[in-house]
Amino acid sequence: xxxxxxxxxxxxxxxxxxxxxxxxxxxxxxxxxxxxxxxxxxxxxxxxxxxxxxxxxxxxxxxxxxxxxxxxxxxxxxxxxxxxxxxxxxxxxxxxxxxxxxxxxxxxxxxxxxxxxxxxxxxxxxxxxxxxxxxxxxxxxxxxxxxxxxxxxxxxxxxxxxxxxxxxxxxxxxxxxxxxxxxxxxxxxxxxxxxxxxxxxxxxxxxxxxxxxxxxxxxxxxxxxxxxxxxxxxxxxxxxxxxxxxxxxxxxxxxxxxxxxxxxxxxxxxxxxxxxxxxxxxxxxxxxxxxxxxxxxxxxxxxxxxxxxxxxxxxxxxxxxxxxxxxxxxxxxxxxxxxxxxxxxxxxxxxxxxxxxxxxxxxxxxxxxxxxxxxxxxxxxxxxxxxxxxxxxxxxxxxxxxxxxxxxxxxxxxxxxxxxxxxxxxxxx
Numbered sequence: 001x002x003x004x005x006x007x008x009x010x011x012x013x014x015x016x017x018x019x020x021x022x023x024x025x026x027x028x029x030x031x032x033x034x035x036x037x038x039x040x041x042x043x044x045x046x047x048x049x050x051x052x053x054x055x056x057x058x059x060x061x062x063x064x065x066x067x068x069x070x071x072x073x074x075x076x077x078x079x080x081x082x083x084x085x086x087x088x089x090x091x092x093x094x095x096x097x098x099x100x101x102x103x104x105x106x107x108x109x110x111x112x113x114x115x116x117x118x119x120x121x122x123x124x125x126x127x128x129x130x131x132x133x134x135x136x137x138x139x140x141x142x143x144x145x146x147x148x149x150x151x152x153x154x155x156x157x158x159x160x161x162x163x164x165x166x167x168x169x170x171x172x173x174x175x176x177x178x179x180x181x182x183x184x185x186x187x188x189x190x191x192x193x194x195x196x197x198x199x200x201x202x203x204x205x206x207x208x209x210x211x212x213x214x215x216x217x218x219x220x221x222x223x224x225x226x227x228x229x230x231x232x233x234x235x236x237x238x239x240x241x242x243x244x245x246x247x248x249x250x251x252x253x254x255x256x257x258x259x260x261x262x263x264x265x266x267x268x269x270x271x272x273x274x275x276x277x278x279x280x281x282x283x284x285x286x287x288x289x290x291x292x293x294x295x296x297x298x299x300x301x302x303x304x305x306x307x308x309x310x311x312x313x314x315x316x317x318x319x320x321x322x323x324x325x326x327x328x329x330x331x332x333x334x335x336x337x338x339x340x341x342x343x344x345x346x347x348x349x350x351x352x353x354x355x356x357x358x359x360x361x362x363x364x365x366x367x368x369x370x371x372x373x374x375x376x377x378x379x380x381x382x383x384x385x386x387x388x389x390x391x392x393x394x395x396x397x398x399x400x401x402x403x404x405x406x407x408x409x410x411x412x413x414x415x416x417x418x419x420x421x422x423x424x425x426x427x428x429x
Contacts, residue, residue: 010060011067011076016170016315017270018121022066022073023336028197029379030095033125033386035132036115038370043109044143045084051138052081052107055131058157061166061269062122062131066100071329075122078103086110090199090427092376092399095119107135114139120270125355125373126258127268129153133360140367152359164266173263174316175309186278186349187238187249188381191402201374202408204396204415205423211394214418218292223354224299226387226396227253227277228291229418233410234349235281235291240406245282252278254348255299262305273311275302276348288418346380354387370395377401396422 014022021031056063060077067076082103087110095104095117104119114136118128130153137148138157148154194200215225234251242248256274265271277298279286301307327335358371373386374397382401387394398408415422 011074012061012064012166012269013074013168014072014121015168015269015271016312016319017124017272019072019319020336020340021119021121023333024340024379025097026379028094030100030376031120031379032092032095032117032376033120033128034091034115034117034372034374035125035128035388036113036372036374037132037136037368038372039112039114039367040369041367042112043114043139045109047143048107048109048114048135048139049081049084050142051135052084054138054157055135056081058134058155058159058161059131059165059268060161062105062118062127064104064122065102066104066119066121068329071326071332073121073329075104082107084109087113087115091115091201091374092117092199094197123268124258124270124272125256125353126260126272127270129355129358130155130268136368137361137364140364144367146363148363149361151361154361162266165268167265167267168269169259169263169265169267169271170312170316173259173305173309174313175306176313177310178314178317179307179310181314183276183347184250184252184278185346186252187234188346188349189234189237189383189402189407191382191404191406193382194401194403198401199377200400200403200405201427202398202400202405203372203425204398204408204411205425206394206396206415206420208389208392208394211420214420218289220292220296222389222394223255223352223387224292224295226354226394227255227295227352228288229411229414230350230352230385231277231279231291231295232286232288232414233407235279235286236410236414237406238281240410248281250278250280252276252348253295254351255295256351256353257299257303257308259308262303262308273308274351275299288414350378350381350383350385351375352385352387357389372397374399383407 064075064077067074085108087108100119104122106117108115116132133153137154140146215222231253254274254276256272259271277295355373371388371390372395373388375384375386377384377399384399386397
């Protein structure tokens with residue numbers, strides 16, 4: 001009998017944060033996000049295909065498909081690179097179970113733009129950006145014959161994956177004292193749902209220097225400043241929709257934080273938690289300065305190793321529960337979905353995720369003009385917001401699953417009141 005030369009595909013368990021996402025899926029919702037880069041020239045699909053063939057082998061836990069075991073889902077590297085897709089009518093169309101079983105990420109081309117859409121069980125924004133950067137670097141080498149140095153997240157794409165990149169760091173970072181999960185629900189925006197799953201995208205392009213200078217006037221970081229702008233816009237929108245003060249609800253903003261700066265790690269898997277600053281409009285009017293201080297102190301008090309270790313411990317303890325571990329996957333999914341529905345996204349009005357300033361090797365800069373981050377809408381609220389900076393521009397992308405652009409209008413008005421004149425783009429005809 002001859003031995004098969006077929007390579008055995010590697011697999012990894014889902015990390016602690018990733019386990020909830022397959023269970024939380026709905027028929028019309030999957031937790032998927034997009035990162036993209038815009039080039040000076042139209043994309044050569046043949047060169048991109050050659051680049052993707054190389055990169056999927058280097059990142060097997062990201063270039064993976066979602067598989068079902070008896071007790072847990074797991075990730076298995078794809079046998080070969082997926083087909084490169086043309087752009088849909090809107091970003092982040094629904095990713096079905098069937099699609100995830102084949103490949104849980106997409107590579108999409110539109111004219112001079114390369115986009116990658118990831119199911120969140122694969123990785124977080126930081127890991128995804130490393131994957132995207134290396135795909136872009138390999139594409140430039142394949143297309144133009146240049147040599148891109150291994151710096152600013154670029155790695156040797158012919159080397160084997162490093163063990164540190166595949167690590168589930170939540171298990172090491174968990175403390176001994178878990179944090180209770182008691183929390184209140186947030187005000188959720190409502191409106192007329194867009195038909196056929198269409199997603200409205202509005203991008204606010206802000207000058208980096210002017211925006212950071214304005215943030216510094218309030219002794220705030222860019223994340224705190226933009227969080228305050230979003231929260232003030234939510235506050236104004238709720239007052240526009242609700243005139244009875246007793247019916248006003250808390251406005252809460254979920255802000256992810258990268259744990260790699262608190263617990264040094266090179267993992268490319270999920271390793272982020274979040275903080276949720278809030279205001280209660282029933283208490284009266286909030287000034288912009290007040291909102292800045294609330295977000296600043298909330299993030300300052302919670303973005304510490306001690307606090308985050310308690311948050312992580314609560315999640316890890318659930319995973320270690322013997323009863324939960326031996327429960328068959330279908331029953332486990334039902335329990336996890338119920339937990340997610342009760343303590344998940346209803347606890348925040350929307351997510352504001354800021355990936356920060358994208359840094360790439362100098363040789364790549366003459367080819368790439370822009371980066372974007374787009375989150376999927378929430379399961380229970382039709383909005384989300386992704387922020388990323390590149391060069392001299394901050395790109396603030398609002399995604400919306402309803403027809404009414406009320407939040408974007410108020411966000412624009414708050415910026416104008418602060419003296420910032422944004423440039424707007426939209427996919428709405």
